[in-house]
Amino acid sequence: xxxxxxxxxxxxxxxxxxxxxxxxxxxxxxxxxxxxxxxxxxxxxxxxxxxxxxxxxxxxxxxxxxxxxxxxxxxxxxxxxxxxxxxxxxxxx
Numbered sequence: 001x002x003x004x005x006x007x008x009x010x011x012x013x014x015x016x017x018x019x020x021x022x023x024x025x026x027x028x029x030x031x032x033x034x035x036x037x038x039x040x041x042x043x044x045x046x047x048x049x050x051x052x053x054x055x056x057x058x059x060x061x062x063x064x065x066x067x068x069x070x071x072x073x074x075x076x077x078x079x080x081x082x083x084x085x086x087x088x089x090x091x092x093x
Contacts, residue, residue, distance in 0.1 A: 013087045016080045021063075023070060035067050 008016055024042055026035055043064040045051055055062050065073060 008084060011087060013084050016084065039067055
């Protein structure tokens with residue numbers, strides 16, 4: 001029998017929702033115009049009915065964000081993960 005493992009909330013870290021997400025990254029220092037162009041192209045692709053249908057069939061939800069919105073989202077995700085790591089007493093190795 002497997003031991004009971006508490007949920008994140010049961011372990012004392014409330015207000016955290018963990019989901020799987022994907023993003024598109026470019027190397028640091030990539031020209032802002034190129035980043036904006038990629039963002040527009042990706043947004044256009046995610047709006048295509050056939051792409052949305054495939055994502056929905058696979059259980060995914062298409063969400064497009066501006067580069068600034070994605071930056072804020074990633075920072076928020078990192079803050080949540082940091083809270084979990086600290087609450088669990090995990091130390092870097």
